[in-house]
Amino acid sequence: MSGRADVVALIRDGKSDRAIARELGVSRRTAGIIRRTVGAPPAKTVYTLTPEQMWHTYARPTYTGGHMDWTGPTNHAGTPVIKRQHVTYSARGMAFRRRYGRDPVGYVRATCDRPGCVAEEHVADAPMRAELNAQYNAIFGGAR
Incomplete structure (x- = not known):
């Protein structure tokens, strides 16, 4: 699977697979596959709610x-x-x-x-x- 430039850009911005899926309308699985393809580490989940x-x-x-x-x-x-x-x-x-x-x-x-x-x-x-x-x-x- 080739890395979509828009997904790769968001991965480099530190977005999670879930955030990328929500923003671009791709599946979390697709975002994860592209993340692994470009060699990026898993995104750290930031908990915003106490x-x-x-x-x-x-x-x-x-x-x-x-x-x-x-x-x-x-x-x-x-x-x-x-x-x-x-x-x-x-x-x-x-x-x-x-x-x-x-x-x-x-x-x-x-x-x-x-x-x-x-x-x-x-x-x-x-x-x-x-x-x-x-x-x-x-x-x-x-x-x-």
Whole structure:
């Protein structure tokens, strides 16, 4: 495959294969093949969003119940996560830190029944869940 001059110019400008594909309407694969053909190293991905900005991008408020649906990536178990520079952050953990100003103890889970909810008001860490369960048992006299 011969290198298209416009693709080669963008490669030399340090653009990623994805940015070249978006700008010129070629596939990322084509940009990568031309990059290897001209002997250019892989472009370094520049992350422009912080994990906090990603949380705001992916967390969407619902119209009822104060829930927030997660529209971003999830891990193998379906837990909402944010991935940045090979580090994975728990979206619920971030919501917990925003709400309570401290790191959670144990896993952070939603206290509501809505799958994928990451609303700050609907998350609890292990000690908080244990306290809620104890209160439930004291009131209703049964394991929850």
